[in-house]
Amino acid sequence: MGKTILTVDDSVSIRQMISFTLKGAGYEVTEAVDGQDALDKAQRETFNLVLTDINMPRMDGLKLLEKLRGLTPYKTIPILMLTTESCSEMKARGRDAGATGWLVKPFNPKSLLEIISQVTK
């Protein structure tokens, strides 16, 4: 059974592209449309990795990150931020809240898979 990944993005096309890339590499992918949807899904199932956008309605990626790190199963699970945001202030907020890494969009499928493989070893 492949590793499970929760991917969070309010853009349908980005979710499609991430799923396409990850499923092609053998991962099991669950999609969430925003932070709240992701939190609900993460409470029902523990994923091996969370890949989340930042700017989303209802609950943004940084809030989701804080909430997930507050849940026992997610204290050490890799959480990657995949966002258009690249300012150092925002990155520092992510790092302080417990993000494992920061990927600036657009992503390259090969690099994304390499990073995921690296942090889920």
Add this chain to the structure above:
Amino acid sequence: MTDKAPENDELSLHSGTELETDVNNRIYNVAVDEYFLNIKSELNQIDRLVNDAVTHLMINFEYINELSKSQHEAILDIKKLSASRNNKSVLELLNKQIVITDKNEQELQSVLTALQFGDLVSQLLAHTTKQIDTLKNTLQHIDYIRNTSDSEKYKQGNNNEISMAVQLAVTKKTNKPVVQHEVQKGEIELF
């Protein structure tokens, strides 16, 4: 842009000229609201068109990717069959075909990166829409001050009020969510 309707007793105190000004302001306000609504509607239209285009391109992309994979598998099968017959020229041609399909697959990876332009455009459009809202609110604020201040005071303080309102809009300005100028792979940092 002030929506506040005058009370009945207030209305009776207005002179004819003030009433005319009030009516003119309302017409002006409706026109300004329509103007901003039209801009926002056009931005929404751009967003929908871009998203629709990306959705179609993504369907085409997945189909081409499937075809490319099938082609790659077929070439490998033919190569296996040809190997037993030791036909050198056919094997050479098949090797060339394998190089082409490999290159196709690499190009498809770049296409997936480029297709993310839709998300960048959507975020920029959302940011511009917020700025337009802020501008509209600033103009409403200036208009409110103009309509509620007595004219002499307004004339004296007008510039200050405009500056204050613009300053308010600037402080409300949110960070630009997209700084990229090209659709190229973004940086990666592990903490």
